[in-house]
Amino acid sequence: MMSHINVQKSEKRSGNIRYLRNHWILYAMLGLPVIFYFLFHYLPIPGVVIAFKDYNLFRGIRASEWVGLRYFKQAFGFKSFWMSVRNTMILNVIGLVLGFPAPILLALMLNELRNKAFKKVTQTVLYLPHFISWVIVGGMMYQLFASSGFVNTVIKALGRVPVPFLSSSGWWIFTYFIVGQWKNIGWNTIIYLSAMTGIDSELYEAARVDGCSRFRMMFSITLPCILDTVMIMLILAVGGLASIGFEQPYVMQNSVVMDVADVISTYVYRVGLQQAKFGIGSAIGLFQSVINFILVISANSISKRMTDKGIW
Amino acid sequence: MKESIGDRIFKAITVMIVVFVAVCCLLPFLYIIAVSFSDKNAVLRNEVFLWPVHYDLTAYQSIFRNQSLVRSMWFTIVITIIYTLISILITVLCAYPLSRPHLKLKKPLLIYVLFTMYFSGGMIPEYVNIKNLGLLDTAWALILPGCLSTYNMILVKSFFQNIPREVEESASIDGANDLVILVRIVLPLSKAMLATIALFYAVSRWNGFMDSLLYVTKESMYTLQVRLRQLIQSSQVTEFMEDIPQNKEKVIAETIKAACMVFSMIPVMVLYPWLQKYFVKGVMIGSVKG
Numbered sequence: 001m002m003s004h005i006n007v008q009k010s011e012k013r014s015g016n017i018r019y020l021r022n023h024w025i026l027y028a029m030l031g032l033p034v035i036f037y038f039l040f041h042y043l044p045i046p047g048v049v050i051a052f053k054d055y056n057l058f059r060g061i062r063a064s065e066w067v068g069l070r071y072f073k074q075a076f077g078f079k080s081f082w083m084s085v086r087n088t089m090i091l092n093v094i095g096l097v098l099g100f101p102a103p104i105l106l107a108l109m110l111n112e113l114r115n116k117a118f119k120k121v122t123q124t125v126l127y128l129p130h131f132i133s134w135v136i137v138g139g140m141m142y143q144l145f146a147s148s149g150f151v152n153t154v155i156k157a158l159g160r161v162p163v164p165f166l167s168s169s170g171w172w173i174f175t176y177f178i179v180g181q182w183k184n185i186g187w188n189t190i191i192y193l194s195a196m197t198g199i200d201s202e203l204y205e206a207a208r209v210d211g212c213s214r215f216r217m218m219f220s221i222t223l224p225c226i227l228d229t230v231m232i233m234l235i236l237a238v239g240g241l242a243s244i245g246f247e248q249p250y251v252m253q254n255s256v257v258m259d260v261a262d263v264i265s266t267y268v269y270r271v272g273l274q275q276a277k278f279g280i281g282s283a284i285g286l287f288q289s290v291i292n293f294i295l296v297i298s299a300n301s302i303s304k305r306m307t308d309k310g311i312w
Numbered sequence: 313m314k315e316s317i318g319d320r321i322f323k324a325i326t327v328m329i330v331v332f333v334a335v336c337c338l339l340p341f342l343y344i345i346a347v348s349f350s351d352k353n354a355v356l357r358n359e360v361f362l363w364p365v366h367y368d369l370t371a372y373q374s375i376f377r378n379q380s381l382v383r384s385m386w387f388t389i390v391i392t393i394i395y396t397l398i399s400i401l402i403t404v405l406c407a408y409p410l411s412r413p414h415l416k417l418k419k420p421l422l423i424y425v426l427f428t429m430y431f432s433g434g435m436i437p438e439y440v441n442i443k444n445l446g447l448l449d450t451a452w453a454l455i456l457p458g459c460l461s462t463y464n465m466i467l468v469k470s471f472f473q474n475i476p477r478e479v480e481e482s483a484s485i486d487g488a489n490d491l492v493i494l495v496r497i498v499l500p501l502s503k504a505m506l507a508t509i510a511l512f513y514a515v516s517r518w519n520g521f522m523d524s525l526l527y528v529t530k531e532s533m534y535t536l537q538v539r540l541r542q543l544i545q546s547s548q549v550t551e552f553m554e555d556i557p558q559n560k561e562k563v564i565a566e567t568i569k570a571a572c573m574v575f576s577m578i579p580v581m582v583l584y585p586w587l588q589k590y591f592v593k594g595v596m597i598g599s600v601k602g
Contacts, residue, residue, distance in 0.1 A: 016416070019414075019416060022489075023412075023414075023415075023490055025489055025490045025491045026408075026409035026412060026415060026490050027409070029405045029406075029408060029409050029490075029491075030405070030406065030409050030410075030421065032402050032405050032406075033402055033405055033406035033425075033460060033465075034421075034424070036402060036456075036459070036460050037424065037425060037428055037460070039445065039456075040441070040456065040457045041428040041432065042428075043441050043445075044432070044433030044434075044437040044438045044440070044441040045431065045432070045433045045437070046433075046437075047433050047436070047437025047438075047440050047441055048433055048434065048437055050436060050437060050440065055440075057440075057443065060444075061440070106330070106333060109326045109329055109330050110330060112322075112323065112326045113326070113327070113330065122330055122331070122334045123588075123592070124585065124588055125334045125337050125338050126333065126334055126337055127588065127592075128337060128338075128341070128584065129337055131515050131519075131580050131584055132519070132577060132580070133518070133519030133520075133521060133537055133540075133576075134519070134521060135519075135521050135537045135540050135541045135544065136519075136540065136573045136576065136577060138541075138544065139540065139544040139569055139573050140340045140343075140344055140573065142544065143343070143344065143347065143566065143569070143570065144340055144343065148358065150343050153358040182336065182337065182340075185333070186333075186337060190592060190595050191595075194595070213316065213318050213319055213322070214318075214319045214322050214323065215318070215319075215322045246435075246522050247521055247522055250522075251521075251541070265435070268434075268435050268436070269435065269526075272435060272436045273435070273436070273439060273526065278436050278440070281434075281435065281436040282434060282436040282437060285433075285434025285435055285436055285437070286434065288434070289431070289432075289434060293430075293431075296430070
């Protein structure tokens with residue numbers, strides 16, 4: 001019995017050696033990528049201990065003294081920190097509630113277009129903003145929405161009162177949402193459109209024979225068939241509720257609306273890097289990662305319980 | 313089959329909404345282009361709508377007179393090219409082995425890669441890491457940290473997995489090793505996919521702003537986006553206006569800003585329509601399989 005196992009083991013080992021001899025190149029190829037991930041993704045992770053240390057750039061992380069939870073206590077004591085948390089949540093919740101269904105609806109409508117050339121031109125135009133940098137989008141936004149900008153000129157020409165799109169808190173949130181949608185709504189349809197190409201056309205044939213209207217088909221066939229994709233995107237979106245990109249809020253904010261426009265990412269940049277309070281910046285970053293982690297895990301488990309689908 | 317009235321109304325509404333959204337996507341571009349070619353006084357009087365008023369090229373001329381802007385543009389072009397080449401190489405090196413179904417240790421390797429999509433050190437630890445690696449204030453800080461995007465890598469990996477097995481097997485019988493199969497068979501079949509991720513990488517470097525804001529402070533290494541940002545913030549606009557009366561400051565800024573924005577969009581605009589057909593297909597294959 002024992003010898004039998006040993007024979008199997010040595011066979012397996014010699015199989016491995018033969019495999020390596022034939023395919024060592026594959027592992028050699030992976031060398032660079034593995035080093036890349038180590039240097040730029042794994043190496044920074046131990047750096048989160050900066051949140052617990054009296055770090056300064058010259059002494060280095062290891063030589064700096066432990067200070068326990070001092071920076072967490074300091075950060076949690078700042079009113080401006082809680083404001084940035086609140087603003088992040090407000091912008092993200094609006095983005096989720098109104099912005100999540102938008103590309104799904106647009107994809108459903110694009111899917112109804114039968115004229116191929118028209119559909120292609122439309123898609124080309126819809127994807128275009130995705131390829132424009134936030135810096136330019138920010139610049140365009142000022143030219144369009146400033147008090148003397150394009151939109152207000154039109155509003156004035158129609159004999160109405162100009163709207164303070166960028167200088168009133170409520171309107172700024174509205175503008176933030178619109179600009180974000182403008183840039184990404186088209187691009188976000190791609191994943192749903194690709195899910196729709198996988199739908200069996202016989203379903204539509206059968207529905208048509210039964211005298212089903214196009215509108216009805218959209219809701220009774222197309223939408224249920226892409227539900228898996230929708231759920232996965234929803235889990236990812238909920239998981240991202242506590243984190244927010246840096247560039248959009250950074251290029252859009254101005255001193256008048258900082259009470260609604262300062263978000264966690266821009267706050268960490270300003271306090272952590274510009275004011276060189278590395279400890280506080282890292283503490284906030286770590287706090288945010290923990291919240292993100294909890295959100296992803298819970299969104300996934302809720303989805304699994306309700307629809308039996310999750311990302312893992 | 314004749315369409316019912318309900319279906320026709322539904323179709324008309326759909327088309328109207330789609331056209332409306334598409335026009336909204338396009339309008340800001342048309343407006344910016346019109347402003348950039350217009351006379352500054354016409355812009356001041358808010359006369360410009362979607363077509364240039366008193367066609368005028370002075371805004372573009374002053375861009376080319378501005379040495380620092382032109383230098384930033386060249387610098388950005390050079391690092392974009394280097395970055396794109398390195399990125400494609402390392403992405404293929406990562407995606408190809410992971411696309412082989414027989415690869416041993418595939419699961420731990422995939423976990424090693426995918427883990428980084430969900431966990432990161434955060435802004436400050438990453439900054440400290442770049443500093444510790446000695447990359448701060450070098451062009452490498454703008455090239456290396458982002459030169460492998462896991463998302464793009466998964467797209468390429470799914471694409472490789474979709475190549476029919478028989479095509480490769482016929483070659484491996486002839487005793488070709490993995491590298492020869494990759495170079496002779498897989499890559500020539502993947503030109504569309506490679507063009508797609510080349511576009512994604514090039515655009516992300518061309519448009520990237522945050523990393524240059526964080527990692528580069530030397531003026532000689534300001535990227536185009538950083539310059540544009542400064543310009544849009546207007547602090548710099550005065551250097552364009554030696555010969556212009558002070559009270560018209562704002563207007564001049566508007567046409568020049570618009571011209572700079574249009575100018576920096578040109579490379580993307582030129583490449584984009586040619587590659588659209590590929591990237592939609594590429595993203596679809598990647599998202600269905602990945």
